[in-house]
Amino acid sequence: xxxxxxxxxxxxxxxxxxxxxxxxxxxxxxxxxxxxxxxxxxxxxxxxxxxxxxxxxxxxxxxxxxxxxxxxxxxxxxxxxxxxxxxxxxxxxxxxxxxxxxxxxxxxxxxxxxxxxxxxxxxxxxxxxxxxxxxxxxxxxxxxxxxxxxxxxxxxxxxxxxxxxxxxxxxxxxxxxxxxxxxxxxxxxxxxxxxxxxxxxxxxxxxxxxxxxxxxxxxxxxxxxxxxxxxxxxxxxxxxxxxxxxxxxxxxxxxxxxxxxxxxxxxxxxxxxxxxxxxxxxxxxxxxxxxxxxxxxxxxxxxxxxxxxxxxxxxxxxxxxxxxxxxxxxxxxxxxxxxxxxxxxxxxxxxxxxxxxxxxxxxxxxxxxxxxxxxxxxxxxxxxxxxxxxxxxxxxxxxxxxxxxxxxxxxxxxxxxxxxxxxxxxxxxxxxxxxxxxxxxxxxxxxxxxxxxxxxxxxxxxxxxxxxxxxxxxxxxxxxxxxxxxxxxxxxxxxxxxxxxxxxxxxxxxxxxxxxxxxxxxxxxxxxxxxxxxxxxxxxxxxxxxxxxxxxxxxxxxxxxxxxxxxxxxxxxxxxxxxxxxxxxxxxxxxxxxxxxxxxxxxxxxxxxxxxxxxxxxxxxxxxxxxxxxxxxxxxxxxxxxxxxxxxxxxxxxxxxxxxxxxxxxxxxxxxxxxxxxxxxxxxxxxxxxxxxxxxxxxxxxxxxxxxxxxxxxxxxxxxxxxxxxxxxxxxxxxxxxxxxxxxxxxxxxxxxxxxxxxxxxxxxxxxxxxx
Numbered sequence: 001x002x003x004x005x006x007x008x009x010x011x012x013x014x015x016x017x018x019x020x021x022x023x024x025x026x027x028x029x030x031x032x033x034x035x036x037x038x039x040x041x042x043x044x045x046x047x048x049x050x051x052x053x054x055x056x057x058x059x060x061x062x063x064x065x066x067x068x069x070x071x072x073x074x075x076x077x078x079x080x081x082x083x084x085x086x087x088x089x090x091x092x093x094x095x096x097x098x099x100x101x102x103x104x105x106x107x108x109x110x111x112x113x114x115x116x117x118x119x120x121x122x123x124x125x126x127x128x129x130x131x132x133x134x135x136x137x138x139x140x141x142x143x144x145x146x147x148x149x150x151x152x153x154x155x156x157x158x159x160x161x162x163x164x165x166x167x168x169x170x171x172x173x174x175x176x177x178x179x180x181x182x183x184x185x186x187x188x189x190x191x192x193x194x195x196x197x198x199x200x201x202x203x204x205x206x207x208x209x210x211x212x213x214x215x216x217x218x219x220x221x222x223x224x225x226x227x228x229x230x231x232x233x234x235x236x237x238x239x240x241x242x243x244x245x246x247x248x249x250x251x252x253x254x255x256x257x258x259x260x261x262x263x264x265x266x267x268x269x270x271x272x273x274x275x276x277x278x279x280x281x282x283x284x285x286x287x288x289x290x291x292x293x294x295x296x297x298x299x300x301x302x303x304x305x306x307x308x309x310x311x312x313x314x315x316x317x318x319x320x321x322x323x324x325x326x327x328x329x330x331x332x333x334x335x336x337x338x339x340x341x342x343x344x345x346x347x348x349x350x351x352x353x354x355x356x357x358x359x360x361x362x363x364x365x366x367x368x369x370x371x372x373x374x375x376x377x378x379x380x381x382x383x384x385x386x387x388x389x390x391x392x393x394x395x396x397x398x399x400x401x402x403x404x405x406x407x408x409x410x411x412x413x414x415x416x417x418x419x420x421x422x423x424x425x426x427x428x429x430x431x432x433x434x435x436x437x438x439x440x441x442x443x444x445x446x447x448x449x450x451x452x453x454x455x456x457x458x459x460x461x462x463x464x465x466x467x468x469x470x471x472x473x474x475x476x477x478x479x480x481x482x483x484x485x486x487x488x489x490x491x492x493x494x495x496x497x498x499x500x501x502x503x504x505x506x507x508x509x510x511x512x513x514x515x516x517x518x519x520x521x522x523x524x525x526x527x528x529x530x531x532x533x534x535x536x537x538x539x540x541x542x543x544x545x546x547x548x549x550x551x552x553x554x555x556x557x558x559x560x561x562x563x564x565x566x567x568x569x570x571x572x573x574x575x576x577x578x579x580x581x582x583x584x585x586x587x588x589x590x591x592x593x594x595x596x597x598x599x600x601x602x603x604x605x606x607x608x609x610x611x612x613x614x615x616x617x618x619x620x621x622x623x624x625x626x627x628x629x630x631x632x633x634x635x636x637x638x639x640x641x642x643x644x645x646x647x648x649x650x651x652x653x654x655x656x657x658x659x660x661x662x663x664x665x666x667x668x669x670x671x672x673x674x675x676x677x678x679x680x681x682x683x684x685x686x687x688x689x690x691x692x693x694x695x696x697x698x699x700x701x702x703x704x705x706x707x708x709x710x711x712x713x714x715x716x717x718x719x720x721x722x723x724x725x726x727x728x729x730x731x732x733x734x735x736x737x738x739x740x741x742x743x744x745x746x747x748x749x750x751x752x753x754x755x756x757x758x759x760x761x762x763x764x765x766x767x768x769x770x771x772x
Contacts, residue, residue, distance in 0.1 A: 150172075
């Protein structure tokens with residue numbers, strides 16, 4: 001069995017690395033049949049190898065077929081930006097945000113080209129006329145007029161892949177409700193079991209909202225009860241990550257197992273006292289059934305989240321073995337659960353939670369196999385050590401950080417969350433006594449205070465640059481070796497494999513060279529210039545909402561993954577939300593030595609950094625043999641803060657130059673042509689104002705003479721940037737044109753002789769689910 005499941009898992013994983021789906025049906029099955037026919041003549045390791053190959057081929061073929069089906073259920077490009085009337089059901093729990101409501105919508109008999117699952121936003125904040133008399137609720141049937149597009153996310157080095165997230169969840173289109181449509185609720189009743197369950201989940205969420213209207217931790221209690229994490233703030237997620245307790249703040253395998261065990265123990269205690277029942281069915285078997293049913297109900301209440309599903313599959317396999325009188329080995333239970341998960345959801349391998357949860361269970365199995373921890377307290381600490389150290393390479397590979405205080409934080413949080421707070425939250429979900437919610441909230445408040453104190457310790461979190469995949473694999477194998485049972489030679493030498501991982505630092509440009517990365521931040525601009533020992537960020541991207549901006553979501557994670565611990569300079573070209581919106585997060589998240597900008601006096605960003613100063617023509621400096629020079633605005637520029645006040649920075653190596661222009665328009669271009677025409681020449685140009693029609697006039701394009709023209713713009717943005725005339729103008733000037741909405745982040749290397757690039761992130765990380 002082990003060889004079959006491992007081979008199947010490798011096949012499923014290999015499928016997810018394809019840039020485009022293979023036509024594997026016929027030849028895969030033929031090869032599998034050929035290997036199967038060869039099994040009778042194979043012996044020993046050859047037989048195992050044949051079984052491994054067959055299983056891998058079947059896993060690959062199954063995942064490939066499932067992917068073809070899902071890709072076919074994606075919005076047709078021809079329907080983007082079209083108004084489409086739909087009738088369907090609100091599935092899952094609607095989530096409120098600052099400007100409206102977001103929910104998943106399943107159309108009834110969708111027209112050709114429209115998928116079966118859509119994520120919609122209904123914007124009505126500040127527009128009472130566009131808000132419905134009653135907000136949509138889970139399970140209801142609505143008629144809506146919608147405008148859709150294919151799922152499309154920003155793609156950056158080491159960044160979150162939104163399109164993979166949407167594809168895994170079966171979301172074939174995203175869009176918004178058109179206020180001018182005949183939008184109305186057709187039915188409030190649920191039409192299916194799933195709809196009824198979602199309605200109960202929403203009622204429980206609203207019960208918590210009424211009982212704890214002002215609690216900052218209410219979202220955690222809701223997540224523990226019904227699996228809805230929408231009300232957990234970003235600051236709280238950061239705290240949980242820093243202390244290593246993220247897995248406890250939702251319906252996880254630990255909570256499902258705990259509830260199942262509790263239900264089984266209670267039923268067993270009652271069953272044993274009823275003689276005729278105990279004689280007919282042994283109490284142990286009855287307890288197994290009760291535990292499985294309770295776990296299943298909890299998973300259903302959680303909205304069937306993937307981590308909870310994995311645990312339920314494990315419990316079901318173990319329960320089946322006990323019921324049949326065949327005690328299953330723990331590793332076989334784990335492998336059976338792995339097989340079921342990958343059959344049901346072959347895209348689970350794209351989730352960090354998938355790897356972390358299975359690795360945690362594998363660590364516990366390794367410790368159990370060692371069998372050399374006689375005392376309970378020692379056994380518990382060994383389990384914590386095993387889970388922590390085996391998860392460490394994966395955490396560094398995926399998130400570039402791990403919590404050094406995680407064992408201590410979990411020692412405190414696990415018993416409090418699992419045996420006190422979660423049972424109280426579930427009791428309140430079943431019995432609406434406000435005192436239950438208030439007690440759970442009180443206990444959670446105390447735990448949060450303790451976690452805050454732990455996170456404040458100076459050594460709480462280890463952060464480093466993103467290591468390469470091969471180093472993560474090598475470190476994982478070394479750690480697994482160190483957890484082997486006694487008698488295995490050189491066990492602790494395996495821990496030495498962590499040293500290269502922890503010491504990893506990415507290569508930097510050589511002296512006299514530089515690297516330019518134009519990040520994919522949507523409709524905005526954020527660029528990073530790196531030399532041998534210095535780092536500069538030119539603009540920090542847009543503000544996405546009250547708690548989210550490009551600085552927090554894109555720029556900071558990228559810089560940390562690149563190993564940048566401090567910025568030598570932050571340039572904010574001008575006072576526009578799509579360029580300065582993320583600057584506050586960058587200033588708060590990293591030490592910044594200096595800042596240059598054209599921001600007006602009194603701007604809040606200037607107060608955040610005493611070293612801030614205006615940018616103006618004539619300022620220049622040199623870092624590691626690379627020259628930096630501001631070409632605009634002049635010191636006596638008449639306007640402050642508008643587009644034409646944008647800082648214009650030229651970066652030059654002995655072999656190439658790049659020109660960063662912010663949002664300059666006609667007036668600034670004329671000033672540059674008059675005062676700095678001889679300094680404008682550059683091989684690489686980040687095109688002014690995202691390619692707006694008001695920029696890039698023929699004289700300016702000719703003066704720069706760029707061979708590479710980069711447009712930083714958002715997918716299907718409402719300004720329709722870049723303008724077709726501007727694109728044609730650069731193409732007629734023999735420039736290669738690149739767009740971040742089509743190529744993702746773009747990276748160039750400025751060398752001693754010429755330049756190299758670009759390296760386009762969508763080409764480097766091409767996957768079959770990406771919008772191309």
